[in-house]
Amino acid sequence: MKRVQFEHSPIPYLFVAPQIIIIVVFFLWPAGQAIYQSFLLEDAFGLSSQFVWFKNYKDTVLNDAWLQSAGFTLFFSAIVTFLSLALALLLAVKANEVIHGASTYKTMLMWAYAIAPPVAGLMGNLMFNPLIGDMYQFMNATGMDFDHKLDGFDAGFVVILISVWKQVSVNFIFFLSGLQGIPKSVIEASTLDCKSSFRRFWTITFPLLAPTTFFLMVINITYAFFETFGIIDTTTQGAPGGATTTLVYKVFQDGFRGADLGGSSAQSVVLMLMVLALTVIQFRFIERKVHY
Amino acid sequence: MNWRILSTHLILTIGAIFLTLPVWVAFASSTHTAETILREGLQLFPGGHFFENYNTVLFVEGGVMKKVTALQMTGNSLLLGLGFSIGKVVISMLAAYAIVYFRFRLAVPLFWVIFMTLLLPLEVRIIPSYKVVADLGLLDTQAGLIIPLIASATGTFFFRQFFRSVPDEILEAARLDNANAWRFFIDILVPLSKTMIAAILIIMFVVGWNQYLWPLIMTTKEENYTLVIGIKQIYQILNEGGELPQYQKAFALTILATLPPVLVVLVFQKWFVKGLVESEK
Numbered sequence: 215m216k217r218v219q220f221e222h223s224p225i226p227y228l229f230v231a232p233q234i235i236i237i238v239v240f241f242l243w244p245a246g247q248a249i250y251q252s253f254l255l256e257d258a259f260g261l262s263s264q265f266v267w268f269k270n271y272k273d274t275v276l277n278d279a280w281l282q283s284a285g286f287t288l289f290f291s292a293i294v295t296f297l298s299l300a301l302a303l304l305l306a307v308k309a310n311e312v313i314h315g316a317s318t319y320k321t322m323l324m325w326a327y328a329i330a331p332p333v334a335g336l337m338g339n340l341m342f343n344p345l346i347g348d349m350y351q352f353m354n355a356t357g358m359d360f361d362h363k364l365d366g367f368d369a370g371f372v373v374i375l376i377s378v379w380k381q382v383s384v385n386f387i388f389f390l391s392g393l394q395g396i397p398k399s400v401i402e403a404s405t406l407d408c409k410s411s412f413r414r415f416w417t418i419t420f421p422l423l424a425p426t427t428f429f430l431m432v433i434n435i436t437y438a439f440f441e442t443f444g445i446i447d448t449t450t451q452g453a454p455g456g457a458t459t460t461l462v463y464k465v466f467q468d469g470f471r472g473a474d475l476g477g478s479s480a481q482s483v484v485l486m487l488m489v490l491a492l493t494v495i496q497f498r499f500i501e502r503k504v505h506y
Numbered sequence: 507m508n509w510r511i512l513s514t515h516l517i518l519t520i521g522a523i524f525l526t527l528p529v530w531v532a533f534a535s536s537t538h539t540a541e542t543i544l545r546e547g548l549q550l551f552p553g554g555h556f557f558e559n560y561n562t563v564l565f566v567e568g569g570v571m572k573k574v575t576a577l578q579m580t581g582n583s584l585l586l587g588l589g590f591s592i593g594k595v596v597i598s599m600l601a602a603y604a605i606v607y608f609r610f611r612l613a614v615p616l617f618w619v620i621f622m623t624l625l626l627p628l629e630v631r632i633i634p635s636y637k638v639v640a641d642l643g644l645l646d647t648q649a650g651l652i653i654p655l656i657a658s659a660t661g662t663f664f665f666r667q668f669f670r671s672v673p674d675e676i677l678e679a680a681r682l683d684n685a686n687a688w689r690f691f692i693d694i695l696v697p698l699s700k701t702m703i704a705a706i707l708i709i710m711f712v713v714g715w716n717q718y719l720w721p722l723i724m725t726t727k728e729e730n731y732t733l734v735i736g737i738k739q740i741y742q743i744l745n746e747g748g749e750l751p752q753y754q755k756a757f758a759l760t761i762l763a764t765l766p767p768v769l770v771v772l773v774f775q776k777w778f779v780k781g782l783v784e785s786e787k
Contacts, residue, residue: 219609219677225687229604230616233597236657237623244634245626251634305521308514315515321775322522327782328767329529330716330734336741336760337528340535341548346753348531348548382525384782391783440629444718448738462629469633470723478633485630493624 251479274477275484279456287460290374291438298378299430302385310393327383332444338376339449366457369450373458377442385430392426432496461485529764536757543753563758574728576762583715583732589652590714591707598661603691606669623659628720636723646727655720661706668702705781708774712767733763
């Protein structure tokens, strides 16, 4: 809070009004609708609807397709988060060490941030195109029977590879700025105490990066849950047999393609609860950081 | 040069190639003919059909209905990117100003309303949001495309954080000079925030340009496609059509969709990094 403020008057309401109006109309109202819809069952023509309590949840959330999708989403998020963080950390540490060409490396490693996930997905799609894609031919040349159109595991591989590729840059930028924020004196002191740069990294640098890492974990899980929509929609579209359908993609598929409003809304509400959990974790952590 | 430095350079080079090569291959392939790509696969070196391919894509109508050129789609993307970034900065600066500089009864509840948007990403309320926009008659309009996207909390938090770091003495001095709330905002706070505004504008332009899900469900007319959703539609047609798939066009469109945000990031690299790191905190 500011010590000095303007006295209260209608002015502040005018200033916040645009944002609040948009939020109420386009956020709160639709979210309320989603919750309301999740308890309704519509007939085939959408003419009448009936209040059915938790039936939609039981039917759509507790069935095999949803559980498969939830399983894939967790697996996918864990792998994408781990790989893109590990890769970015390695590159950031090296980019922080290097003296010659540092800014060129930095630029080359961060610019992919600007590419939209669906565009990355499309490029990946063409690279894995059975007719012209070098990646497709390469995977088959290694002796694997690679076919991401038919094999769920291969399709998962493609989606994970593209998702990691797209996310490395963001993590790199944050890790590098985290590394540059470590005081020079700490680094110099540790160099005097410990010869092995490997041990120095794990005992000094990595713990000092913990806040950045934790923050990035939340960001990356959110990315894997939500923003990979564009990648999935431009590569596998959840196929084959729902093997690469994330929960978000399923909400979209059931709601828009399947026109199952109640079921899609019930899934939305479950997703809202997941986001809530993620946000609570994130803020708990930020509060803790303040005490440092 | 010792072994350690060499390995550092090796790792960085491999990383740079990993992140750059796919886009380079897409660019090189976009300058060949469809026949070459189909016969020889993806291309590592640019061919001689740069002008021809980009000319076709930019100026000849394509798409399902043959109603839209890449030039039009670029225009739509620019409008979305600029409208999104400017709208977001204006709205969130005003809201943050009210919350930080005024004492009013609803300040805390309104702050929580803004906070709530973090819990409600578009993906969890897609269908009802679509319904609201349809009911308001805003489908296929710029307003319907941009306005629902600009009200999230990140920008407001960012400016709130920044305004709090502005010394109280500045407001005290301004009040001695009898500056009213609006004057103080326009003449003092906005100029003070210039760097912050630039950083946020850059980040948000990229985010706006790259929007996918919302434009995808909002726009039904091809004339309103942005590049990011346009390439997907055109790509689908390429895949379905009986004739020779026009891969070179798909690649050219991909490059066109990538170029503007990449240029923005490269040209304003310093501000961009600052904006990204600060706004996410």
